[in-house]
Structures are given as structure tokens and as C-alpha cells.
Amino acid sequence: MAGMNDLSLSIRSAAPADLDEVLAFWKTAAEGTSISDDGDGVARLVERDPEALILAERDGTLVGTVIAGFDGWRCHLYRLAVHPDQRRRGVGSALLAAAEERFTALGGRRADAMVLDRNAAAHPAWRAAGYAPEPQWSRWVKHLTD
Template sequence: MGSGAPDQESALEAGPRGPSSLAIAVAGAAEEGVESGKTDSAEDTRRARDPELFLVAEAYSDVVAVVMGTYDGRRGWILRLAVHPAHRRQGIAGWLVHELENRFRSLGCPRVNLLVMPDNLAGLRFWQALGYLPLPDVLCSKPLQQATT
């Protein structure tokens, strides 16, 4: 995959995959130390709404990377990109992002946004190399308490 294109033993799959445990396991392994909530149901909802924007890269039948996007009719968002640590530095992430961008274009999406934590220098370099530029926007966030029944 280092050439930016899949090899004979690699595949790209989009859309709902039934149980997302493999994709979530890859994301979990790739994001060690990243705060995560109970996102399975939210990710299932996004996959159902935008199945063509949920991409999974496989090598030798193993899930090695995932990217999830969403499009609200105005802006595209890249919500999660994760490559299993054993498969990094092979061009898989760039390949997935390129394919996701093509899918955004086919939907008529004029712009894609994403969030990167300011201390994630490697992530910032990766995204900037792909043409994503930091903006002076301010991220506002509010943790919500779950309703109790």
C-alpha cells in the first residue's frame, strides 16, 4: 500500500459491516490514551446515515485501518481516522483519506473539516501534508450527563 494504491492482498470496503468490533478494535489500538466514551451506537447511527463515508482497509483479510466521515449537506467532517500501529507508515491513512475525499466530492461537498488536538504534532503534520490547514476557529465543548431513568 505504500504506493498509495491497494495491492492484490488489500481491500477497501465501505458501508455497514454488521458488528463493528473489528473496526473499533483497530481504532482503539491506534488511539491508545485518547479519551473515548460509549460511541458504538453513535458510530452505528453515522454508518447507517452515511454508509459510503465509512471506509475500512483490510490486508490479508484483517482490518488494519478505518476512517469515518459524515456530510450534513454543507460541510464534510472526518470524524475518525485510525491505522493499527503495526500497519502505519505504509500509506494506508493517506489512501483512505484520498478515497474519502473522492466520496465527499461525489456528494457535492465543497469543504471538509476535521479536528486535531493542538499537542498532536504528528497528526498536524500528517493533515497539513494532505493540504488541511489549521484555522483560528475556537472549539467549544460541553460534556453532557446522561439522563437517568
């Protein structure tokens, strides 16, 4: 997969060897943290669905991630994160295009995204990509572990 028309940007699925770098990257580039932001959680994701964690690299350096999870019924986007120095350079758009291609190939018909309400800087990017909040839904959560 290639990123937009930017030949220096490459898009690929993560491998187990990438996971420590991804976790460190999220500390710099992602907004908020999750109970599953640890080596075991991300390793389970990649083991269960090797194509779900999509990476963007520019000149061999990790510059963005997105998790494109498909459960056979719905398409879910998580952890769209772009390094602060790489924002507004097409990285997020390339990642979303790769995720949407994946979903379409798997038979997905609608994608939803986990976007923090407080992450106002991300809202215009999501809207520009064609996503919008659905006010009739709320996310209900129960932690299964501490």
C-alpha cells in the first residue's frame, strides 16, 4: 500500500517486532490512554488479526497508526495517531484510506471511529474524512480487568 501521492510515505500492517515502537509512539502521538495500551494487549490484537494495526512510515520512521478492527459485523477505527511533526501532511488521510480499503475488502459497509470528545483538534480531520458524530449513541464501558 502506498500513501496518497507521497512516495516517501509507506503504509503497512504491523508485525510483532513493531509493537514496542508502536507503544512508545502512542505516548508521543496519541491522545489519551487505554487499559489495553500495553505489550500484551497489542500483541493479542496483532496475533488475532495481523492486518488490523496499520502503520504509516516516512523514510523508515513511524509517523502514524490506526487500528482497523472488523468483527465480521462492524468496522471499528481506533488509535488514529499521527506524530505531531507530521500532522497536516496526508498521513492520517492515507491511514484512513488504507483502513477503509481493508474494511471494503472484508465486506464492511460502515465504519465507526472512537474519537475523544475533548480532542477538539482531531474533530476537523475526522469531519474532512467524511465522519460525523451520531448524537443518539453513547459509549458504555465496563472494565473487565483492573
